[in-house]
Amino acid sequence: MTNSSPEDRVRGAGIVTTTLEAVSEWARSRSMWQLAFGTACCALEMMATNASLIDLDRFGILPRTSPRQADFIIFSGTITFKLVPVIERIWDQMPDPKWAIAMGNCSTSGGIFYHDSYSVLKGVDRIVPVDVYISGCPPRPEALVDGLLELQRKIAAGTDKKEPIRL
Numbered sequence: 001m002t003n004s005s006p007e008d009r010v011r012g013a014g015i016v017t018t019t020l021e022a023v024s025e026w027a028r029s030r031s032m033w034q035l036a037f038g039t040a041c042c043a044l045e046m047m048a049t050n051a052s053l054i055d056l057d058r059f060g061i062l063p064r065t066s067p068r069q070a071d072f073i074i075f076s077g078t079i080t081f082k083l084v085p086v087i088e089r090i091w092d093q094m095p096d097p098k099w100a101i102a103m104g105n106c107s108t109s110g111g112i113f114y115h116d117s118y119s120v121l122k123g124v125d126r127i128v129p130v131d132v133y134i135s136g137c138p139p140r141p142e143a144l145v146d147g148l149l150e151l152q153r154k155i156a157a158g159t160d161k162k163e164p165i166r167l
């Protein structure tokens with residue numbers, strides 16, 4: 001016979017209480033399908049991140065070639081005005097809920113093309129809401145992994161999309 005309280009005995013039995021919503025958000029954050037899409041040189045770092053050295057599969061992140069089955073997109077490179085209608089169509093084809101990462105200075109703000117360029121969009125967030133910004137020219141794979149983990153945390157927490165994360 002022990003003197004422990006009923007709460008202690010329940011705790012000792014390994015019982016966890018949570019909500020269905022919390023489990024759903026957590027599961028969603030650990031099964032993210034990435035649209036395979038690149039626009040410029042940052043895409044090479046994104047491809048390297050998907051390759052065997054980093055191996056995004058272990059985080060539950062898998063590339064997908066159809067926007068209709070993708071959870072998130074990484075804008076990896078310069079966005080020209082010519083690309084804008086393509087990106088808008090791809091984004092519209094992705095089902096809700098969906099997320100976006102701006103990888104590198106070009107997709108974040110136009111980067112080195114911010115001044116004196118007639119053809120480059122000064123930030124993809126002018127056409128699509130961005131959840132995570134990753135600085136760099138280009139960001140290394142480690143920086144992209146950091147951004148992906150931040151996105152996972154954001155999805156798991158059910159954070160409001162209006163609060164982007166800047167790395």
Ligand code: SF4
Nearest residue numbers: 041042077104106137
């Ligand atoms: S940020 Fe640098 S590496 Fe990335 S697309 Fe722009 S110029 Fe290329």
